[in-house]
Every structure is written in structure tokens, then in C-alpha cells.
Amino acid sequence: MKKLHHTATSNPAANTPKSEPPDTSTIGGRIKALRKKKGMSQEVLAGLLATDKSVISRWENGERVPTWEMAGQIANVFGVSPDYISFGSDHRDNNDYIYVGGLSFRETAVVRMIVDILRKDC
Known part of the structure; x- marks a missing residue:
């Protein structure tokens, strides 16, 4: 009696290659x-x-x-x-970073001016 070899798996996911990250x-x-x-x-x-x-x-x-x-x-x-x-x-751990998300362009410009003034005084 001849033996049959079953090569496919019963789990279709096992035949699908894992996607790369x-x-x-x-x-x-x-x-x-x-x-x-x-x-x-x-x-x-x-x-x-x-x-x-x-x-x-x-x-x-x-x-x-x-x-x-x-x-x-x-x-x-x-x-x-x-x-x-x-x-x-992601500069959140960097002390030189100021997150200005949510501020308008004008508000961001004001923050930059303040930072520039403070740097000149140091």
C-alpha cells in the first residue's frame, strides 16, 4: 500500500509569510x-x-x-x-525643545522672539 504525504498544513495562516515590520x-x-x-x-x-x-x-x-x-x-x-x-x-526628552503644537503662526513667532531674547541675556 502506497503512503500519501500531505505537505499542506490545515492552517492557511501558516502558509502566509509574516509581514515585515x-x-x-x-x-x-x-x-x-x-x-x-x-x-x-x-x-x-x-x-x-x-x-x-x-x-x-x-x-x-x-x-x-x-x-x-x-x-x-x-x-x-x-x-x-x-x-x-x-x-x-522626538525631542520631548531634549531640554532645548519647546513644543508649540496647537499655537497659531503668530503665537509661535512670539515664542521664538522670547527664546531669542532669553538667549541674548544669558
Whole structure:
């Protein structure tokens, strides 16, 4: 009697290769990594940002980048700084960093002037 060798597994997921972690050297990769870390779908993130899933997909695939305002909204969703979203560095532990997110352009300019004055006095 001839023996049959069964090579396929009964678990279809076992035949699917594991996906590589997102490349966090890109804006899209950082957004994807943060989204995956939270267990969030593109649809959910799109809903939180009042945008479309296709926009999230384009960011994550490197076809587009979010505006600075949207980077701030993404940062708020994930609890990181807009600098982390945009540049991959998070200066919150750096004493030279002042987070001005949420301030208007004029308010940000005032903060910069104050910092410049203080630096000259030191």
C-alpha cells in the first residue's frame, strides 16, 4: 500500500509569510508602525482624522505625505510629537525643545522672539 504525504498544513495562516515590520525611516512607515502598535485599522485612523482610508494608504505607501497640520493631528492620536511623525525624532526628552503644537503662526513667532531674547541675556 502506497503512503500519501500531505505537505499542506490545515492552517492557511501558516502558509502566509509574516509581514515585515514597517520601515520607520519614512513618514508612512512611522504612521503604519504606530497604527499597527495600537491595533488600529486604516479605516479607524481615517475616521479619527476625518479623512479617507485611501489617504492613509497613500501615506503608508510613500505616495503622499501628510500636511504639517495633519501630522499634528496624527501625533495627537498616537501621543507622539509632530516632529516624530515628520522627521523620526522626538525631542520631548531634549531640554532645548519647546513644543508649540496647537499655537497659531503668530503665537509661535512670539515664542521664538522670547527664546531669542532669553538667549541674548544669558
